[in-house]
Amino acid sequence: xxxxxxxxxxxxxxLTAAALGLVYFLWRGLRTDHExxxxxxxxxxxxxVLFVLGFAPGxxxxxxxxxxxxxxxxxxxxxxxxxALVVLTALSASIDASMTVAQLVSxxxx
Numbered sequence: 001x002x003x004x005x006x007x008x009x010x011x012x013x014x015l016t017a018a019a020l021g022l023v024y025f026l027w028r029g030l031r032t033d034h035e036x037x038x039x040x041x042x043x044x045x046x047x048x049v050l051f052v053l054g055f056a057p058g059x060x061x062x063x064x065x066x067x068x069x070x071x072x073x074x075x076x077x078x079x080x081x082x083x084a085l086v087v088l089t090a091l092s093a094s095i096d097a098s099m100t101v102a103q104l105v106s107x108x109x110x
Contacts, residue, residue, distance in 0.1 A: 026045065030042060043069055056091075059083050059087065063076060
């Protein structure tokens, strides 16, 4: 099957349209939050960004949302922070930090 050749201007146009659509979606949601005084969309964007940064920060963001915005008791936040620490501990236990980049590059092929 021959390779599909897409002109660069079409790729650039589609990426620009996607970026503008995302900016418009965020602008509408954040403006609506500001007008109504309910910041659910803003919190949603923040928690999603934290989950993109990692699972542990996302858990902390979710705990903050539940305690600050939804009025859950503070022990929910403590529970989410402890869960985030468990995730970080499990991830750090599975990574061998003693291996350097030079050792990785020079590792023989199996």
